[in-house]
Amino acid sequence: MKSRRVLVSWIGDTDLKSTGHDPKKNEPIGPIASTLATEAFDVAEFIYNYPDERVLPYIDWLKTQTDVPVNAKFANLSSPINFSEIYLQASKHLSSFDVNNDHLSILLSPGTPAMQAVWILLGKTRYACDFYQSSIQQGVQKIEIPFELSAEYIPAAKTLASDKIGQLAQASTPIDAAFDNIITRNPRMMKLKAQAQVIAEHDVPVLIYGETGTGKELFARAIHNASSRVKQPFVALNCGAIPSELVDSVLFGHKKGAFTGATADKPGVFEQANGGSLFLDEFGELEANVQVRLLRVLQEGSFTPVGGTKEHKVDVRLITATHRNLMEAVSNGTFREDLFYRIAVGVLHLPPLREREGDLLLLADSLLEALSSQESSLEHKIISPEAKNIILKHAWKGNVRELQSTLLRALLWCEDNTITSDDIRQALFQMPEKDAGVMHKDISQGIDINNIIGEVVSQYIHQALGHCNGNKTNAAKLLGLKSYQNLNNWMEKYGIS
Incomplete structure (x- = not known):
């Protein structure tokens, strides 16, 4: 399948001033119209920050100057030189294209120097593209930018959503080095660090959600080290790695002779962590019968070792972690509701690395x-x-x-x-992709329902248009829509070219 050639640009003041000009009379028509007249493109996708009353007449005029389909979207900027806003709007615009089927060409000439700088930054780092410039003196030129660079957007510092948490964190004693080991400049992660510091100062159970490798144990250790229990043991256990027949022994210990191979008394992790913190990773993997015994320990602060008759008192702060959606597990009956509310007092949701912008x-x-x-x-x-x-x-x-x-x-x-x-x-290891499907996405970290609907709509509209060789009337019939205008409305709503 041949890739589409897409021209991308801001609409600039020089372009808008050319509205109504006639190129046959040698009137200047601006860099966008000149580029469309000189180079071959399949579609032109523009963004603008001017009022519609200036831009819409220009778009109508531009369509009379070219056979290339022209689309334009408004991008809300507080200022045409605000780098952060320009970066976000330009990146959003470029991300809407299909990297497998669209060949991007960016026209640098229109817009402010800040807009041009951001185009170069994005075009040299995140999006494969060609660069063009257009001027009256030198005409339209494809240009090479002779350097390589790498950059990632760093969000501007913003006030955290919870001012109270920030104040509490700043008013406390200095954060332990373990918190300093959590490397971030992302506002969401900075807020989580502040919340974790507040939680550390209150002797409550903690539940940490997060995908594998997001740093759940690092947060657990930081909470322990910043708490009043810092001089007491920190014991970590991966619940998913314990054989089911040994769970009780590992958690609560056993007495000599309790089972074959029990040649001596052995303390469990609760006893080992007495006075300190016990971190149970992959907590959602524990079976229901074990959950019952854990609930008793949390409620009464005591347990009986396997093969023992005497209860042991224990003072442990429990920190649990899981990648599973425990609320969903509660609703389908695989996780005890009373245990969930016992452990979910201080709750932290760690974002995956792909969501930690900067x-x-x-x-x-x-x-x-x-x-x-x-x-x-x-x-x-x-x-x-x-x-x-x-x-x-x-x-x-x-x-x-x-x-x-x-x-x-x-x-x-x-x-x-x-x-x-x-x-x-x-x-790099390229793992096979697992398609969760739109009906089976993990909602524990949140989803964007509009994006999911947009993915489905985009996929089927593109398939229908391809099957009908671009005929919108026939494509609309395939999709169960009443007319091509209904199809246009769907395409406009979800930004489908």
């Missing part, structure tokens, strides 16, 4: 420095801009843990002091 390259550099410091032969390594761009485009389903192991592999076999794009490509 953190990816910061973490990559930090992890590389930490890995290099452990072996003198690996010191002074850097990551090339091309390699960083590959890092930015990867999904990182394994989150920070996957990033760390990938960097370690690349570090071990890079031939000089620079980790190249080839080193990163070789170090």
Whole structure:
């Protein structure tokens, strides 16, 4: 299938001033119209920040000057030189295109210098594209930008949603070094660190949600180290790794002779963590009969070892973690509701790495420095801009843990002091994609229902148009719509070209 050539640009003041001009009379028609007249494109997709009363007449005039389909969307900016807003709007615009079927060309000439700088930043890092410029003196030119760079958007500092939490965190004693080890400049993660600090100061159970590799144990250790229990034990246990027949023994210990192989008394993790904190990872994997006994420990502060008759009193702060949706498990009867409300007092939802805007390259550099410091032969390594761009485009389903192991592999076999794009490509594991389907997405971290609907609509509209060779009337019939105008309305609603 031949890729579409898409022209992308801001609409500039020079373009708007050309509305109504006649090129046959040598009247200037602006960079956009000149580019469409000179180069071959399949569609033109513009964004603008001017009032509609100026832009819509220009679009109507532009359509009389070219056979290329023209679309334009309003982008709300407080200022045409606000880099953060321009970056977000331009990136949103470029992300709407199909990377497999659309070949992007960015016209740099219209717009402010800030807009041009952002186009270059995005076009050299996140989106493969060609660059064009147009002027009266030199005409329309395809240009090469002779440097490589890598960049990730760093959100502007914003007031956290909970001012109270921020005040409490700032008013407390200095955060323990364990919190400083949570590397971030993402506002959502900064808020979570502040919330975790507040939770640490109150001796309540904690439940941490998050995908594998998001740092659940790091948060658990930070909470313990910032609490009044810091001088007492911190014991971590992965519940998913315990054989079902040994769960009771591992949790509560056993007496000598309690079962075959029990040659001596052995304390369980509750006893080992007495006075301190017990971190139970993969907590959602515990079976229902174990959940009952855990509830008793939490309610009464006591347990009986396997094979024992005497109750043991215990004072433990329980920190649990899971990637499962426990509320869903409660509703379908696989997790006890009374236990859920016991453990879910202080609750933290850790975002996956792909949602931590601004953190990816910061973490990559930090992890590389930490890995290099452990072996003198690996010191002074850097990551090339091309390699960083590959890092930015990867999904990182394994989150920070996957990033760390990938960097370690690349570090071990890079031939000089620079980790190249080839080193990163070789170090990456490309896992087969698992399509959860629109009806089976994990809602525990939240979903965007409009995006899901848009994905479904976009997929079937494109299939229908392809099947009907672009005939909207026939495509509308295939989709069960009354007319091509209904199809146009759907396409406009979900931004489908």
